[in-house]
Amino acid sequence: xxxxxxxxxxxxxxxxxxxxxxxxxxxxxxxxxxxxxxxxxxxxxxxxxxxxxxxxxxxxxxxxxxxxxxxxxxxxxxxxxxxxxxxxxxxxxxxxxxxxxxxxxxxxxxxxxxxxxxxxxxxxxxxxxxxxxxxxxxxxxxxxxxxxxxxxxxxxxxxxxxxxxxxxxxxxxxxxxxxxxxxxxxxxxxxxxxxxxxxxxxxxxxxxxxxxxxxxxxxxxxxxxxxxxxxxxxxxxxxxxxxxxxxxxxxxxxxxxxxxxxxxxxxxxxxxxxxxxxxxxxxxxxxxxxxxxxxxxxxxxxxxxxxxxxxxxxxxxxxxxxxxxxxxxxxxxxxxxxxxxxxxxxxxxxxxxxxxxxxxxxxxxxxxxxxxxxxxxxxxxxxxxxxxxxxxxxxxxxxxxxxxxxxxxxxxxxxxxxxxxxxxxxxxxxxxxxxxxxxxxxxxxxxxxxxxxxxxxxxxxxxxxxxxxxxxxxxxxxxxxxxxxxx
Amino acid sequence: xxxxxxxxxxxxxxxxxxxxxxxxxxxxxxxxxxxxxxxxxxxxxxxxxxxxxxxxxxxxxxxxxxxxxxxxxxxxx
Numbered sequence: 001x002x003x004x005x006x007x008x009x010x011x012x013x014x015x016x017x018x019x020x021x022x023x024x025x026x027x028x029x030x031x032x033x034x035x036x037x038x039x040x041x042x043x044x045x046x047x048x049x050x051x052x053x054x055x056x057x058x059x060x061x062x063x064x065x066x067x068x069x070x071x072x073x074x075x076x077x078x079x080x081x082x083x084x085x086x087x088x089x090x091x092x093x094x095x096x097x098x099x100x101x102x103x104x105x106x107x108x109x110x111x112x113x114x115x116x117x118x119x120x121x122x123x124x125x126x127x128x129x130x131x132x133x134x135x136x137x138x139x140x141x142x143x144x145x146x147x148x149x150x151x152x153x154x155x156x157x158x159x160x161x162x163x164x165x166x167x168x169x170x171x172x173x174x175x176x177x178x179x180x181x182x183x184x185x186x187x188x189x190x191x192x193x194x195x196x197x198x199x200x201x202x203x204x205x206x207x208x209x210x211x212x213x214x215x216x217x218x219x220x221x222x223x224x225x226x227x228x229x230x231x232x233x234x235x236x237x238x239x240x241x242x243x244x245x246x247x248x249x250x251x252x253x254x255x256x257x258x259x260x261x262x263x264x265x266x267x268x269x270x271x272x273x274x275x276x277x278x279x280x281x282x283x284x285x286x287x288x289x290x291x292x293x294x295x296x297x298x299x300x301x302x303x304x305x306x307x308x309x310x311x312x313x314x315x316x317x318x319x320x321x322x323x324x325x326x327x328x329x330x331x332x333x334x335x336x337x338x339x340x341x342x343x344x345x346x347x348x349x350x351x352x353x354x355x356x357x358x359x360x361x362x363x364x365x366x367x368x369x370x371x372x373x374x375x376x377x378x379x380x381x382x383x384x385x386x387x388x389x390x391x392x393x394x395x396x397x398x399x400x401x402x403x404x405x406x407x408x409x410x411x412x413x414x415x416x417x418x419x420x421x422x423x424x425x426x427x428x429x430x431x432x433x434x435x436x437x438x439x440x441x442x443x444x445x446x447x448x449x450x451x452x453x454x455x456x457x458x459x460x461x462x463x464x465x466x467x468x469x470x471x472x473x474x475x476x477x478x479x480x481x482x483x484x485x486x487x
Numbered sequence: 488x489x490x491x492x493x494x495x496x497x498x499x500x501x502x503x504x505x506x507x508x509x510x511x512x513x514x515x516x517x518x519x520x521x522x523x524x525x526x527x528x529x530x531x532x533x534x535x536x537x538x539x540x541x542x543x544x545x546x547x548x549x550x551x552x553x554x555x556x557x558x559x560x561x562x563x564x
Contacts, residue, residue: 026554068544072551150523442520462522462543475547475555476519482555 013041053360
């Protein structure tokens with residue numbers, strides 16, 4: 001090994017773990033500095049305050065079957081036999097104007113039949129928008145883009161938000177957009193319709209309904225911890241928790257270890273380390289809290305400052321019994337699991353697969369993702385106290401199901417508003433605004449400081465918001481470090 | 488879009504799951520920004536797509552399995 005092989009990775013999320021893992025295996029001397037007390041970053045499995053054995057996901061939760069790099073690391077880390085189905089089919093819908101809960105199939109029948117009980121809730125629908133399900137409307141709207149490759153999508157539509165595309169290209173009425181906003185549960189596509197159409201479309205195409213969704217038994221954070229448990233790499237000995245990086249200096253004139261990193265420990269003392277390379281893997285807003293000297297090039301700095309992130313709030317609630325399994329089956333003939341979409345503040349709810357390892361038999365308790373919200377709706381819920389969130393869940397569920405069993409079974413909740421997550425810098429996941437594909441992407445990916453500083457994280461990938469993107473970006477950054485090292 | 492022309496014959500089977508065939512220009516520097524411009528569903532069995540672009544899925548799999556230094560050596564960089 002020639003000199004110049006010490007690498008410091010900022011952040012112990014999936015991107016940082018992947019970068020450190022592959023670099024350490026490749027002979028580099030690697031250290032991870034993680035500001036929090038855990039690995040995983042925006043993979044956040046909650047086991048507290050739930051009864052023993054129960055858990056839920058407050059961050060990333062789904063692993064599409066067509067994500068090849070995720071599959072690779074599941075095999076590498078011995079977790080590929082630990083997958084189970086992630087139930088996401090929409091089963092029920094409740095609209096306040098409709099005043100009743102119906103199955104999603106029944107709702108689609110009402111749309112097909114142009115039933116006034118639904119259509120009157122969305123005055124202003126064009127005639128050609130009536131008589132169609134949301135999927136049919138969406139398929140028609142996407143027709144101009146279907147068949148284009150990613151380059152053509154960007155060239156033709158990167159100037160559009162999802163909303164402006166639907167209005168100007170697909171010709172949707174405002175009422176049709178409202179219908180879609182309140183009645184669909186395409187969680188990747190409903191970020192207030194302000195995201196880049198290109199990002200929404202490409203994400204949907206790559207990770208949409210065709211991708212079989214799985215989850216990891218025992219919680220998705222097992223994936224992150226598994227990186228630390230590989231004895232031959234021993235990342236467990238190469239990570240510092242509670243290490244908050246404050247200042248990074250690059251000395252161009254230094255012959256060896258030109259990077260100087262200063263971090264604060266939770267105990268309050270300041271530590272300085274030298275390295276040959278640094279890999280920044282934290283979300284862009286968190287990166288702005290680290291002082292860098294000299295500043296990164298203007299394009300890099302601008303990209304870090306501008307990249308758009310989505311606001312997300314999730315609420316998990318524990319119930320004394322899994323009442324929904326019987327209710328969905330007997331009252332709605334809708335199986336025993338799946339999603340519910342509503343225009344009430346909780347917006348989206350997911351009853352887990354009945355065979356999920358999230359349950360801990362023989363106890364009858366279960367944890368439900370009781371609310372999943374984005375953007376303004378996430379901000380509104382995010383400011384509520386935990387008690388007020390639980391109260392909101394209880395009141396919304398009582399309105400939806402008209403059942404006393406909600407009061408009788410609801411116990412505790414835990415929530416996460418990613419806008420308030422200091423370690424993530426308030427970021428849930430990146431979703432470009434119009435033109436950001438064109439203007440920022442290359443600057444997000446490319447190294448700086450003469451190749452000594454590399455950058456990773458889902459924002460710096462073609463898979464925003466997915467673990468696949470975090471892994472790819474970590475491998476890409478490791479490749480860039482090696483590329484510079486071998487020159 | 489960046490195209491690769493000359494090819495380095497380094498075909499091998501890395502695992503039963505995905506066969507990665509390394510055939511890439513020796514002197515070409517990989518531009519990772521091009522991943523965004525790829526076909527929506529790239530063929531993951533070759534390091535080059537049918538249109539001659541880098542197949543990043545295959546590249547990342549190769550980096551994960553063999554390490555970046557080995558891949559860079561095989562690419563002649």
